[in-house]
Amino acid sequence: xxxxxxxxxxxxxxxxxxxxxxxxxxxxxxxxxxxxxxxxxxxxxxxxxxxxxxxxxxxxxxxxxxxxxxxxxxxxxxxxxxxxxxxxxxxxxxxxxxxxxxxxxxxxxxxxxxxxxxxxxxxxxxxxxxxxxxxxxxxxxxxxxxxxxxxxxxxxxxxxxxxxxxxxxxxxxxxxxxxxxxxxxxxxxxxxxxxxxxxxxxxxxxxxxxxxxxxxxxxxxxxxxxxxxxxxxxxxxxxxxxxxxxxxxxxxxxxxxxxxxxxxxxxxxxxxxxxxxxxxxxxxxxxxxxxxxxxxxxxxxxxxxxxxxxxxxxxxxxxxxxxxxxxxxxxxxxxxxxxxxx
Amino acid sequence: xxxxxxxxxxxxxxxxxxxxxxxxxxxxxxxxxxxxxxxxxxxxxxxxxxxxxxxxxxxxxxxxxxxxxxxxxxxxxxxxxxxxxxxxxxxxxxxxxxxxxxxxxxxxxxxxxxxxxxxxxxxxxxxxxxxxxxxxxxxxxxxxxxxxxxxxxxxxxxxxxxxxxxxxxxxxxxxxxxxxxxxxxxxxxxxxxxxxxxxxxxxxxxxxxxxxxxxxxxxxxxxxxxxxxxxxxxxxxxxxxxxxxxxxxxxxxxxxxxxxxxxxxxxxxxxxxxxxxxxxxxxxxxxxxxxxxxxxxxxxxxxxxxxxxxxxxxxxxxxxxxxxxxxxxxxxxxxxxxxxxx
DNA sequence: TCAGGCCATGTAAACCTTTACATACGAATG
DNA sequence: CATTCGTATGTAAAGGTTTACATGGCCTGA
Numbered sequence: 001x002x003x004x005x006x007x008x009x010x011x012x013x014x015x016x017x018x019x020x021x022x023x024x025x026x027x028x029x030x031x032x033x034x035x036x037x038x039x040x041x042x043x044x045x046x047x048x049x050x051x052x053x054x055x056x057x058x059x060x061x062x063x064x065x066x067x068x069x070x071x072x073x074x075x076x077x078x079x080x081x082x083x084x085x086x087x088x089x090x091x092x093x094x095x096x097x098x099x100x101x102x103x104x105x106x107x108x109x110x111x112x113x114x115x116x117x118x119x120x121x122x123x124x125x126x127x128x129x130x131x132x133x134x135x136x137x138x139x140x141x142x143x144x145x146x147x148x149x150x151x152x153x154x155x156x157x158x159x160x161x162x163x164x165x166x167x168x169x170x171x172x173x174x175x176x177x178x179x180x181x182x183x184x185x186x187x188x189x190x191x192x193x194x195x196x197x198x199x200x201x202x203x204x205x206x207x208x209x210x211x212x213x214x215x216x217x218x219x220x221x222x223x224x225x226x227x228x229x230x231x232x233x234x235x236x237x238x239x240x241x242x243x244x245x246x247x248x249x250x251x252x253x254x255x256x257x258x259x260x261x262x263x264x265x266x267x268x269x270x271x272x273x274x275x276x277x278x279x280x281x282x283x284x285x286x287x288x289x290x291x292x293x294x295x296x297x298x299x300x301x302x303x304x305x306x307x308x309x310x311x312x313x314x315x316x317x318x319x320x321x322x323x324x325x326x327x328x329x330x331x332x333x334x335x336x337x338x339x340x341x342x
Numbered sequence: 343x344x345x346x347x348x349x350x351x352x353x354x355x356x357x358x359x360x361x362x363x364x365x366x367x368x369x370x371x372x373x374x375x376x377x378x379x380x381x382x383x384x385x386x387x388x389x390x391x392x393x394x395x396x397x398x399x400x401x402x403x404x405x406x407x408x409x410x411x412x413x414x415x416x417x418x419x420x421x422x423x424x425x426x427x428x429x430x431x432x433x434x435x436x437x438x439x440x441x442x443x444x445x446x447x448x449x450x451x452x453x454x455x456x457x458x459x460x461x462x463x464x465x466x467x468x469x470x471x472x473x474x475x476x477x478x479x480x481x482x483x484x485x486x487x488x489x490x491x492x493x494x495x496x497x498x499x500x501x502x503x504x505x506x507x508x509x510x511x512x513x514x515x516x517x518x519x520x521x522x523x524x525x526x527x528x529x530x531x532x533x534x535x536x537x538x539x540x541x542x543x544x545x546x547x548x549x550x551x552x553x554x555x556x557x558x559x560x561x562x563x564x565x566x567x568x569x570x571x572x573x574x575x576x577x578x579x580x581x582x583x584x585x586x587x588x589x590x591x592x593x594x595x596x597x598x599x600x601x602x603x604x605x606x607x608x609x610x611x612x613x614x615x616x617x618x619x620x621x622x623x624x625x626x627x628x629x630x631x632x633x634x635x636x637x638x639x640x641x642x643x644x645x646x647x648x649x650x651x652x653x654x655x656x657x658x659x660x661x662x663x664x665x666x667x668x669x670x671x672x673x674x675x676x677x678x679x680x681x682x683x684x
Numbered sequence: 685t686c687a688g689g690c691c692a693t694g695t696a697a698a699c700c701t702t703t704a705c706a707t708a709c710g711a712a713t714g
Numbered sequence: 715c716a717t718t719c720g721t722a723t724g725t726a727a728a729g730g731t732t733t734a735c736a737t738g739g740c741c742t743g744a
Contacts, residue, residue: 054730056395260628286602396700
């Protein structure tokens with residue numbers, strides 16, 4: 001139970017100064033061959049590992065990235081996370097996870113890691129930036145903070161963003177239903193406090209109006225992106241006197257919940273009602289029927305955003321207010337059927 | 343773009359020493375009211391936040407936990423993660439994520455954070471501990487490391503573990519099929535390098551043999567826990583001349599892939615083949631038919647393991663080699679049908 | 685032979701806290 | 715009144731690195 005070896009122990013054994021040991025480790029080419037060997041020998045002998053806390057303190061940098069996720073348990077985010085992890089890891093950065101549960105207090109708490117030296121940058125998957133940080137970024141007095149938003153954009157875009165064109169994607173999905181001959185189309189929307197909800201609603205409305213269809217409050221069913229809310233939407237549909245031709249769901253979870261509950265009550269998809277989703281999660285393909293949906297490049301979201309963040313950190317956090325829009329595409333499966341005109 | 347305020351700035355403004363500032367922050371009750379107010383005022387004025395790196399260095403502790411996950415993208419793990427996060431957060435610990443992809447090099451790299459002061463403890467969700475750490479733990483010369491394995495146990499249990507009795511759970515699932523009148527039962531197993539695979543295979547075999555059924559290599563279909571391998575298994579079944587009565591799948595993903603592919607080829611579950619899964623992921627309920635499966639308390643896995651780890655850290659890492667076995671239960675849905683005796 | 689330059693290394697300060705120990709002061713006790 | 719005690723604060727060391735600057739030796743070119 002001896003104390004951990006420090007760089008000083010290594011230096012003593014190798015017969016050099018601590019500075020040389022540090023150099024032998026980080027910039028091996030500036031020390032002589034013999035010294036490098038001596039140092040490596042001493043490192044092996046002592047089992048030395050660099051104390052990261054000391055290093056972080058001295059370098060004023062943590063080599064860590066804080067990732068704010070509204071819900072770790074959600075597949076959608078975890079796939080973005082996987083992309084983030086991939087590039088973070090190859091850049092020697094550790095990722096810290098902050099599960100915010102949409103709570104501004106928790107968001108603030110985790111973002112403080114940027115200020116207190118626990119993290120060098122932050123990735124926002126939660127579509128929200130606490131107001132104290134909005135001020136901090138807008139006030140030019142302070143050093144700009146390296147923050148990038150992913151998938152869910154902030155209301156006023158004050159940090160770089162990586163995502164897709166949700167309105168256009170929703171328009172594409174809706175237009176697809178229209179082209180398949182559907183007219184009475186409902187949109188199962190997400191929660192209103194989410195920006196994606198509004199973008200997708202706008203896309204839906206656009207497509208409908210372009211096709212000469214009227215959109216009213218009755219065109220929307222409230223949801224919250226969960227399977228359960230998809231089930232609830234189905235119950236609502238089942239209770240109504242008139243059925244729509246098709247439902248465009250703001251995400252796959254809801255679409256799957258909806259289809260499952262419709263099936264349980266004998267309503268057939270797509271024969272009675274066509275359904276289209278959004279996200280293309282893994283279970284969209286195995287749903288019955290296979291769910292037609294909009295695919296977004298989630299790993300690419302993670303990878304690109306992490307790259308941008310790394311650049312930002314390198315440059316000292318100069319916020320370029322970039323927006324990187326990645327493509328989406330519609331995946332045809334079996335949940336939408338062609339319907340003869342009216 | 344001024345420099346960040348340090349405790350010294352606060353001390354100067356408040357007219358006290360840095361020691362007093364530190365005390366005012368961490369042990370407010372030992373300083374006088376007036377001093378505390380002065381310090382708080384100075385903190386507000388300067389916008390001071392504690393530098394965590396300096397604190398970590400001085401205290402020789404990181405207030406962070408490294409969590410090793412084989413696959414972030416997997417729902418199964420992310421729900422455990424959510425449990426971990428919950429208690430970590432309330433204990434003031436940050437969680438660091440190490441995505442290992444089952445690569446021992448990456449496992450080692452991330453576990454090094456325990457030694458280099460980046461993390462105070464580690465949670466293993468990957469069922470494996472690199473040999474260098476096995477030695478480190480077995481050799482009593484070193485200070486024991488606070489490590490807990492979750493869900494997937496290590497081969498020789500050298501760290502505390504939290505999980506369920508997989509063999510008994512598999513036995514329960516298989517027995518359920520037997521009780522429902524099925525005789526020709528196959529097991530779609532997981533990858534052989536995973537300990538859960540073996541535990542669940544053993545449970546399957548046990549149940550079968552107790553019921554007087556013979557288990558042969560032909561009783562197993564190879565899988566790897568992925569949806570795709572469930573689909574592949576279905577293809578294999580479809581190509582065979584004889585169909586089993588029922589399939590016990592080692593996890594829900596495979597069961598869902600299997601059912602989906604069977605359905606696509608006109609084989610009806612449960613009328614032609616009954617299927618039972620393992621894990622009770624969210625999509626088990628929405629699958630068609632609803633998937634009968636074994637539920638494990640995944641959030642509880644996360645919470646309990648984190649509690650144990652925190653205790654371990656508190657006690658200075660004394661490995662008690664505890665094993666905490668949490669209950670499972672069978673959830674009946676529609677994917678298993680009663681079949682008349684042969 | 686000497687000035688200049690390069691290369692490998694050493695010295696010591698800096699990064700920002702926490703905390704053991706010392707101090708000073710007022711109150712309580714004898 | 716002298717002593718003891720407790721309370722609030724200050725002093726300074728320690729935690730383990732990195733790195734600017736200094737040093738010394740050797741080589742090169744004139």
